[in-house]
Amino acid sequence: MALSQRLWWQDGVIYQIYPRSFQDANGDGVGDLPGIASRLDYLAQLGIAAIWISPFYPSPMADFGYDVADYTGVDPIFGTMADFDRLIAAAHAKSLKLIIDFVPNHTSDQHPWFLESRASRDNPKRDWYIWRDPAPDGGAPNNWTSNFGGSAWEWDTTTSQYYLHSFLPQQPDLNWRNPEVKAAIFAAMRFWLDKGVDGFRMDVLWLLIKDDQFRSNPQNPDWTPGSNSFGSTLPLYTSDRPETHAIVREMRELMNGYPERVLIGEIYLPLTRLVTYYGPDPNTTEGRGADLPFNFHLIQTAWNAEKIATLIRNYESLLPPGAWPNWVLGNHDQPRLATRVGQGQEHVAAMLLLTLRGTPTMYYGDELGMPNAQISPDEVQDPAEKRQPGIGMGRDPERSPMLWDESPGAGFTTGTPWLPFVPDHAALSVAAESARGNSLLALYRRLLDLRRDRPALHAGDVTDVAAEKGVLRYIRGWESGKRLQILLNLTGEPVQTPAERGRILLTTLMDGAGADVDGTMLLEAGEGVLLELT
Numbered sequence: 001m002a003l004s005q006r007l008w009w010q011d012g013v014i015y016q017i018y019p020r021s022f023q024d025a026n027g028d029g030v031g032d033l034p035g036i037a038s039r040l041d042y043l044a045q046l047g048i049a050a051i052w053i054s055p056f057y058p059s060p061m062a063d064f065g066y067d068v069a070d071y072t073g074v075d076p077i078f079g080t081m082a083d084f085d086r087l088i089a090a091a092h093a094k095s096l097k098l099i100i101d102f103v104p105n106h107t108s109d110q111h112p113w114f115l116e117s118r119a120s121r122d123n124p125k126r127d128w129y130i131w132r133d134p135a136p137d138g139g140a141p142n143n144w145t146s147n148f149g150g151s152a153w154e155w156d157t158t159t160s161q162y163y164l165h166s167f168l169p170q171q172p173d174l175n176w177r178n179p180e181v182k183a184a185i186f187a188a189m190r191f192w193l194d195k196g197v198d199g200f201r202m203d204v205l206w207l208l209i210k211d212d213q214f215r216s217n218p219q220n221p222d223w224t225p226g227s228n229s230f231g232s233t234l235p236l237y238t239s240d241r242p243e244t245h246a247i248v249r250e251m252r253e254l255m256n257g258y259p260e261r262v263l264i265g266e267i268y269l270p271l272t273r274l275v276t277y278y279g280p281d282p283n284t285t286e287g288r289g290a291d292l293p294f295n296f297h298l299i300q301t302a303w304n305a306e307k308i309a310t311l312i313r314n315y316e317s318l319l320p321p322g323a324w325p326n327w328v329l330g331n332h333d334q335p336r337l338a339t340r341v342g343q344g345q346e347h348v349a350a351m352l353l354l355t356l357r358g359t360p361t362m363y364y365g366d367e368l369g370m371p372n373a374q375i376s377p378d379e380v381q382d383p384a385e386k387r388q389p390g391i392g393m394g395r396d397p398e399r400s401p402m403l404w405d406e407s408p409g410a411g412f413t414t415g416t417p418w419l420p421f422v423p424d425h426a427a428l429s430v431a432a433e434s435a436r437g438n439s440l441l442a443l444y445r446r447l448l449d450l451r452r453d454r455p456a457l458h459a460g461d462v463t464d465v466a467a468e469k470g471v472l473r474y475i476r477g478w479e480s481g482k483r484l485q486i487l488l489n490l491t492g493e494p495v496q497t498p499a500e501r502g503r504i505l506l507t508t509l510m511d512g513a514g515a516d517v518d519g520t521m522l523l524e525a526g527e528g529v530l531l532e533l534t
């Protein structure tokens with residue numbers, strides 16, 4: 001494929017913003033859209049291509065915006081629709097694309113659709129949600145569990161039936177078998193596409209359809225009592241149902257009416273299942289599914305060179321023709337990268353994410369090395385923690401506010417932040433790291449520059465993926481251009497490792513550029529090197 005035929009979401013890097021935590025413009029301790037707009041220069045200079053903003057729709061905030069009460073509005077805590085219009089115009093003026101989160105699986109229980117649906121059994125919107133009679137014993141219709149623990153069924157006293165909620169009881173699942181639901185959601189998608197959004201990140205895309213016979217899920221023999229009770233059964237009848245693919249294709253078809261929009265799917269599945277979401281033939285208009293079914297496997301794989309080499313090879317071999325890969329290293333549902341990979345590995349993780357083949361998605365603050373925040377029991381906000389306390393379900397630690405400077409509110413707020421800042425953060429702010437030539441932020445900037453400049457990195461192939469003694473290595477190449485080898489020491493010890501003949505372009509220690517390498521190299525603990533092959 002010629003470079004000119006490539007699309008922005010293939011070549012560029014996506015940056016996720018959790019809007020509550022990025023920048024507070026009005027001093028209420030919660031981030032907002034004007035706040036994001038005021039930080040666009042930072043994002044443009046960082047060198048990313050697109051921002052994806054987690055939900056900012058009107059919401060009772062039972063799940064911090066993933067419980068939507070109006071698909072075509074802005075919650076006052078985040079600003080107004082005029083603020084959104086200003087934000088998208090300002091982003092586009094800086095050549096930044098704007099992707100929004102969309103939550104098609106469920107609404108808030110305060111959404112007018114659900115208020116109608118639960119009003120009576122013969123309400124025209126009754127069938128917009130999933131209502132069932134009790135089981136013969138009077139209990140829940142079957143054993144389906146909520147992702148946040150406990151039964152996925154909630155009893156409604158007014159109409160004496162259960163409704164389904166894959167997440168909180170305040171998040172009733174929509175009935176995607178009802179064509180009116182589909183039409184209503186598609187109309188909301190068009191609303192935002194007409195406003196010029198550059199794509200959607202579709203929440204829990206693999207959960208949209210449930211078994212039409214409502215069969216109970218099989219027990220999970222590997223479940224440990226005391227862990228998330230969601231895991232006590234295997235989600236055979238509640239996830240990745242065959243009928244989901246037709247909906248994904250229709251979403252993509254709708255978006256084809258608008259040029260160059262991207263459809264991203266949040267999908268937690270094994271690789272063999274994940275890649276089916278690209279659609280039966282991503283090369284054709286009719287066969288195209290999600291453009292980027294999010295690949296979370298780097299998050300789920302042990303931080304081990306051999307295991308990651310196997311992962312890269314497997315993923316690459318499973319991608320259908322025409323499918324473009326992608327990699328995610330952090331998000332608002334997962335422990336912070338810096339905490340997961342451990343001190344001293346954040347730099348090599350950055351080089352991995354930004355040199356692999358495929359669109360990388362970064363999570364705000366990971367470029368600073370922000371670790372998990374420490375949340376005391378009285379500071380807990382996340383409903384996932386509140387529903388099943390003390391077993392590690394909480395997602396507050398990775399939602400701590402962005403660190404802009406060393407002032408008391410970290411430049412995030414002039415008020416009291418809705419979540420505490422991460423511990424010992426003086427050296428971690430944008431201001432502090434911008435002043436240090438070899439900071440993690442400086443490394444991200446350099447890697448993003450190189451990725452943009454070099455077709456081998458943003459468009460090229462990946463070959464020779466191997467691992468030895470804890471060092472992961474691979475080669476990126478583009479047509480007749482110079483090939484690059486990436487060497488990543490994922491261990492805490494120095495390692496002497498084989499290397500191609502070449503010249504050092506960049507090391508994660510930000511030293512040694514220009515030096516020649518021939519056949520072997522000593523990598524420091526947690527060091528990564530980018531070689532230009534000669």
Ligand code: GLC
Pocket residue numbers: 063066067103167203204266332333
């Ligand atoms: C997705 C979101 C998560 C949310 C859930 C329910 O997994 O990423 O934050 O709680 O969907 O909407």
